[in-house]
Amino acid sequence: MYVVKGRHMADNPLRDPSLSYLVGVLLDFKGTKIREFCQSKLDSGADPFTIFGELQAGLEEIGDGYEDPGFRRYFNSDLIVSGRNMKRAIEMLKPLLPPRKDGKGLVVIGTVAGDVHDIGKTIFAVTLESAGFFVIDTGVDVPCTRFIGAVRENSPDILAMSSLLTTTLPAMNEVMQGLNNAGLRDKVHVIVGGHAVTEGFARSIGADAYGRDCIDGLRKCREFMQEKA
Amino acid sequence: MQGVHAGKGMRIFFLYSGPFGEQIINTISLGGLGDQVSGAYELRPEQILDQGGDNPGPDTLFENPEQYIPADFPETKADLLIVLGVHGRLSDLIPCIARRLMVRSVLYPIDDRDTIPEARKTISDELTEMGIHVEFPEPFCSLSRSRDPFIAEFLKFFGRPLLLVSFEPGSARINHVEVLRDTPCGSASCIAAKLAGADTGDQDSLTRFCYDEQHNDEADNYCLAEMDPRYPLMQAAGDLLKDALFGGCGIPSTKDTILSVLQQSGETNVEDLAVQVVGLPSGKGISGCVTRRAFDLYLRELEEDHRVIITARSTVMLK
Numbered sequence: 001m002y003v004v005k006g007r008h009m010a011d012n013p014l015r016d017p018s019l020s021y022l023v024g025v026l027l028d029f030k031g032t033k034i035r036e037f038c039q040s041k042l043d044s045g046a047d048p049f050t051i052f053g054e055l056q057a058g059l060e061e062i063g064d065g066y067e068d069p070g071f072r073r074y075f076n077s078d079l080i081v082s083g084r085n086m087k088r089a090i091e092m093l094k095p096l097l098p099p100r101k102d103g104k105g106l107v108v109i110g111t112v113a114g115d116v117h118d119i120g121k122t123i124f125a126v127t128l129e130s131a132g133f134f135v136i137d138t139g140v141d142v143p144c145t146r147f148i149g150a151v152r153e154n155s156p157d158i159l160a161m162s163s164l165l166t167t168t169l170p171a172m173n174e175v176m177q178g179l180n181n182a183g184l185r186d187k188v189h190v191i192v193g194g195h196a197v198t199e200g201f202a203r204s205i206g207a208d209a210y211g212r213d214c215i216d217g218l219r220k221c222r223e224f225m226q227e228k229a
Numbered sequence: 230m231q232g233v234h235a236g237k238g239m240r241i242f243f244l245y246s247g248p249f250g251e252q253i254i255n256t257i258s259l260g261g262l263g264d265q266v267s268g269a270y271e272l273r274p275e276q277i278l279d280q281g282g283d284n285p286g287p288d289t290l291f292e293n294p295e296q297y298i299p300a301d302f303p304e305t306k307a308d309l310l311i312v313l314g315v316h317g318r319l320s321d322l323i324p325c326i327a328r329r330l331m332v333r334s335v336l337y338p339i340d341d342r343d344t345i346p347e348a349r350k351t352i353s354d355e356l357t358e359m360g361i362h363v364e365f366p367e368p369f370c371s372l373s374r375s376r377d378p379f380i381a382e383f384l385k386f387f388g389r390p391l392l393l394v395s396f397e398p399g400s401a402r403i404n405h406v407e408v409l410r411d412t413p414c415g416s417a418s419c420i421a422a423k424l425a426g427a428d429t430g431d432q433d434s435l436t437r438f439c440y441d442e443q444h445n446d447e448a449d450n451y452c453l454a455e456m457d458p459r460y461p462l463m464q465a466a467g468d469l470l471k472d473a474l475f476g477g478c479g480i481p482s483t484k485d486t487i488l489s490v491l492q493q494s495g496e497t498n499v500e501d502l503a504v505q506v507v508g509l510p511s512g513k514g515i516s517g518c519v520t521r522r523a524f525d526l527y528l529r530e531l532e533e534d535h536r537v538i539i540t541a542r543s544t545v546m547l548k
Contacts, residue, residue, distance in 0.1 A: 027247060027248050028248070029248035029251050029252050030255075050507035063389060071274060071316075071318065072316075072343050073273075073274050073275065073316075074247070075247065075249065075314065075341045075343050075344070075455075076341055076453070076454075076455045076456065076457075077247060077248055077314065077340075077341065077454075078247050078248065079248075080453055081247075081248040081249075081453070083446075084446040085448075116441070117456075164456070164458060165458060166458060193460055194485035195456070195457050195459075196458065
C-alpha cells in the first residue's frame, strides 16, 4: 500500500535552500512534522519565540512563493496547510510562552458581519501572533457593534478586518463609520484584507492599510508599530 | 476499448505537488486503491527553475519537454496517471511522462487556477494522438461519470460524493451515513462520521454544517481547493457535497429544484433560472446551490440525461 509519509524537501531545492526543511515541516498536511519539529527544538533548549521566529521564516518563504508574479511556487492549498500547521505550533507552544510585556502590539481581528469565512482571518491572526503581536480574535460574522466594543474595551493598536465575500464589503464601511461616530478612529490603525477587498476599496473607506495577504498584512502592521514607536 | 481491462489490476501513478496532492494520495491509498498504486512522484517548479546550465527554465519547456523530466523520475508503468496540484506551467511535461509510464488514461483535476495547464488543448490533443484518454474535472470531486474504463473504475471509489443515509426508527434524525463514493480529498468521509444524530428536518442547519465542515481545517481531511470568489472551486465542492447529502437523505437537491422551477415556469431563460436557483436557501422542500459553477454543471448533466433541453437561444425547458 502506498502512503505518503512526509515530504523529502532535501531533494527539493528552494530559492533559499536553508529554508527547505522548514517549508517541508510547514507543508506536512498530517501535522506530524510540525509537532516533531517543535518538540525537538524545545528539547534542545530553544524558547518558543525562537521557534516561532524560525517557522515565520518558513512561512514567509511560502508567502513569497505565493506572491511571486513571475512564477507562483506555492498555491492556496499551501497557504491553508502551512497556516494550519502554524496553528498547531501555537497550540503546542502557547502554554509555554512567558507573559510578554514588550509585545509588538495589540491587534483586534475579525471577519465582518455576513461572512463566515475563517481561514484567511485565522492565518493572519496566527501570523501576527507568531511575529510577536498579541491578538484578540473576535471570530467570524462579527457585527459592527462588537468591533466597536472590542476597540473601546481593549484599546488595541490595530483593528484588522477580513472579508471574503464582496456582498459583505459594506459591513467594513459600517465599522469605519462606527469608529468615527464613537470617537475612536484616531486611536487605532485599521487594516483590511481578504479576497473581496482591494487597495482602492481600502482607501475609499478610509482604512490605513490594505493587506494583500497575510505576509503583506504583517509587514503593514509592523510599519504601524514603527510609526508609533 | 479493446485490450483494456480496468479493474482489480489497474495500476495508478500519481504526479503531484504539495500538501494538496499528498492529502489526495493518502485518501485514495487508504480508501481502497492503495494496492493499485504503482508509484508517486512530486514535481515542484523549483526542480525546473533551478536546473541552470543550458536549461533556461519553464518558458521554453514546451520546445523540448523530454529534457526537463527529472533524472530521478521512476522507471515504472501504470494504466492511469493522476496529476495533482502540479504547476500549470509544467503541464507540457505531462504527455512525455504519460508516454514514459505507458498509461492509457490521464486524470488531470483542476482545483486551483495555478494548476490549469497552460496548453490544455495542445496537451489534450497530444495525449489523444497517443491514444491516451484525458479528463480535466474541475474541481476533482465534480467527476461523476466517464466513458473511459480506467476512470470509470476509479469512480467506483472516488469522485463526486455518493452517500446513503439511514435514519433512527420513526425519526428524521440520521442514524448512520454510508459513504458509497468518497471525495478524493476525503472530506465526505470526515463529514459522514459526524452526522449521526443530525436532524434532517432542519435543512438550514444541515446545509450550514455541511459547508462549514467541508473546509474545516481541524478535521483529518478537508477541501483544499481554491476559494477565491472569482473562481470558487471550494464553494462549488461544498455545493456538490451538500447535494450528495441531501440526495442521500431523500431531500430535494439542487437538481430537483431546477426541475421543479422549470415545471412551474415552463421554458425559461438560463440566466433567469440561475437567479432562481443560485443562492436559494435550503428548506421547505427546496434547495439551491451557492455557486453558478455548480448550477451550470447540474444543468449540463440534466441535458446529458435528457431531462431538459437547452435551446440555441439559451432558454431551458423540461423534456
